[in-house]
Amino acid sequence: MAARAHPLSAADSGNLGMVLDAYQQYESASVCYERARRLDPRSFRWAYYLGTLRVHEGKYDQAAAILREALRLAPDYLPARLELAASLLAAGDSDETGRLYEAILKSVSKSSDASAAAAEALYGMGRVEAARGHTSAALESYRKACELFPSYGAAQYALALAYRKLGDPEKAEPHFRAYEANRTVTPPLEDPLRDAVQTLNLGAEAHLERAIGLERQGKLAEAIAEQEKALEIDPQNVQANINLISLDARQGELDKAEQHFQAAVRLNPHRADAYYDHGILLIWEKKDSEAERAFRQALAINPFYAEARNNLGLLLERQGRTEEALAEYEAAVKDKPDYRLAHFQAATLLVKEKKYDAAIGHLLETLTPEDDSTPRYLYALAIAYGRKGDLKNALAYIRRARDQAAARQQSQLLASIDKDLHALEQEEKQ
């Protein structure tokens, strides 16, 4: 309305553009930013916003032209400089891209988010060198980017591929692993102008997305606040209610968690994940038979829900219904063959039943990918081999378990492993 009432106001057009941009209506936002820019050609922000939209549309040539003009108005705005370099790289202009990144690297030491910007510029330089066919130079830039920001997923990936290209797969390996652990992580560069756009999205879905991001960072209270804002905007939002079941439970607010479950199933009685999360809540409340019912309800809606099967198996195992429990674990891994926990649960049960070969089969499926659970799985595998009487494999795996537990500083597990390792070594000597 403001834009219509004041058609010659750049601010009103631009602000309308920002709202449309926030709701991903990029074509309409583009028209508004163009108008704002025509009305106020000396404003950096409208040009910057328009340039970033062109990047989003993949129109890199246009983006570069607009961002260049924008930077004449505000040459020091770092996000714009990085965006321009990235646009030129995507448009295939390696030479100018390289010059831009070099200039950025020279200037970033003065800025507050120096290492983030430097990491991004170094990664960009690496891409430039790679495009020129200079793999060693590219590798060096990627390596420096990773030193500055070790969880920079794209840089770790690029570094791994560079090592591979140079015929050094062993050096590539740890960088592939680092990339897999941080696939979408980028250096946290501040961009107040883009942040101003994002905050204009007042929709429930935007709050849910922010909540997910906060939860990933371990900020549970803030994540809960965002979920609740989503519910204020849209009280019928089932997903927010479902998300709050586990969030509230983790904060110890079990009654609230229960209320959100009830609200979720009132709105939609067919959400398997609602019943699943409720089942977890009931386990915490030591209400096993109700939890069993909840997981069965989840499976009635989604028979492929491997996690529900696994938890149902755990409850059945607690009741001594081992055959039924094993059937659930087996079904879980049939639906989700890479479900390591279910393999582990099945194996543990099979070891108790003295079915060592079957147990070992399951445990061998748990060894990749390597993460903090790996020492435990290796240890379990060693035990299974030991009980089977295969001392050689038992020792091999327990030593691997020990190395991994030590490397990950899992002291309690390490103590337990050391005890069993000693016993096995004694057995070996006999």
Add this chain to the structure above:
Amino acid sequence: MTRREILKAYLAWSSLPLQKRALPKSNSRQPDIFRDVAAESGLDFHHFNGATGEYYMPEIMGAGVALLDYDNDGDLDVYLIQGTALDTRSKLLFPPPPGWKPGNRLFRNNLAETGRLHFTDVTEQAGVGHVGYGMGVAVGDYDNDGYQDLYVTNFGHNVLYHNNGDGTFTDVTRQAGVDDVRWSTCAAWLDYDGDGWLDLFVGNYVDFTVRGNKRCYSPTGELDYCTPKAYQAVPSRLFRNLRNGTFAESTESSGIGSSYGPALGVVCADFNGDGRTDIFVANDTAPNRLWLNQGNGTFRDVALEAGVATSVDGLPKAGMGVSVEDLNKDGSLDILVTNLAGEGATLFINNGQGEFDDMTAQYGLAQATFGFTGFGANWFDYDNDGWLDLFIANGAVTRMESEHGKPFPFAQKNQLFHNQGDRKGFRETSSIAGPAFRLPGVSRGAAFGDIDNDGRMDIIVTNNNGPVRLLRNQIVSRNHWLEVKLEAPKTNRFGIGARVAVLRRGQKPLWRWVHADSSYLSASDVRVHFGLGDSPQVEGVMVHWPGGLTEVWTNLESDKIVSLRQGTGRVL
């Protein structure tokens, strides 16, 4: 003019959207490259997605199409996959048109009998009209009787149709042991153990159920289709042919089940030149998989190290359609994957050792495909100049801003790209490709083949909730061509996986390979097509058969379709 009048004029001007300068009309008299002849040739098929406004995910994903010569009369027939209503209680948003028949449809090509391109619906006689929520189809002769069979993937039970050789098929799914009740999408036949009998890979998507449907919303708060991230991926399956009409599940033992994503596209080919068939799987919003055949019944996923798991910046893209060919004539297979709007397609160029580089931008495909959600796609030589061109079938999966207010706001235009030659990249030629390229649609499957046996490659394209389009290639060109159909007497009867080269004096061999898979949920002509450029000269054709035998045939003429029977060439 008063100030008020000037201001009024300015306001009127400034309220107009930006006008693009109109392009001058072309004076060219060249006919359009492709013409849609579906209706006039009797291909009366309209895909029905069963939408009721609940936005069930399967509604937006189908469907595929197969080009196959099911009756061995020398011309390509068409098998089209149909949807159905997932929710029979609710009112349909797009009821099917009058005269519409439910179930998949088989259309027999009458070209061989009449000399005219025309199709007859023979579904009922053939017995292949499965009524279900159809997704895709894979074509292969799994029992080596010389007739191509059909494996149909569904949201729900899949179907294996055995071709009886007399114009009919039999549903043998249960006996064969190749059913899967989950949401299956892509499928491909391959001989992974090298025993001459085709095995079966079935790609599965996510654990969506109608009952457990989740509601997803567009950025502006309208109900929309969910992305696969709203659900969990389910593992794909591998079935080993036991050579007696039955199959054994080998998902676990082969290692295929050890890592997976929501599979949508699959191509089975030898990516590292070791003579064994590997499997590339395009996963939607998850890293792709490149399963390298280890030769002992197992596979190892090397996508990450090979550089084909994600784009160059390490981000998994959508991953729907796949096309694999030797694009730059270096003897190794390159891979194209189509993705969502905002991502662009990805072109992975093989360095000859099974390692790939993302060269999308360098080949001119990044910006051109960025604004489109691509599905079915394939490399094919549409002008017979010897260089592989590209067609991409496009159509959105979530609401498009530009289609706001329309009842089915997902339509986009398809694209045609011309290969400019030796590493010069691609130029989009959609504007001269024909009227069908100006019609937006929600295109999905695409199959490629010479449907009228005139040496020019045609395309059949399916549209979600829309009509099939048969794009007949009518390019006027003096370039020459050759089409090769392989025949093996006992096993792997159609030579799936064989590499075929045209040999010409003073030129490097022009390699292609025999396969029906690739694109999206579709199966293409198993004959191998070569564009030869302006020279009709053919010194010979070399075939590397699966299993190691290499033969050469000479005294072949260009501009013909030839059948090469194993054992009749000169063995090298």
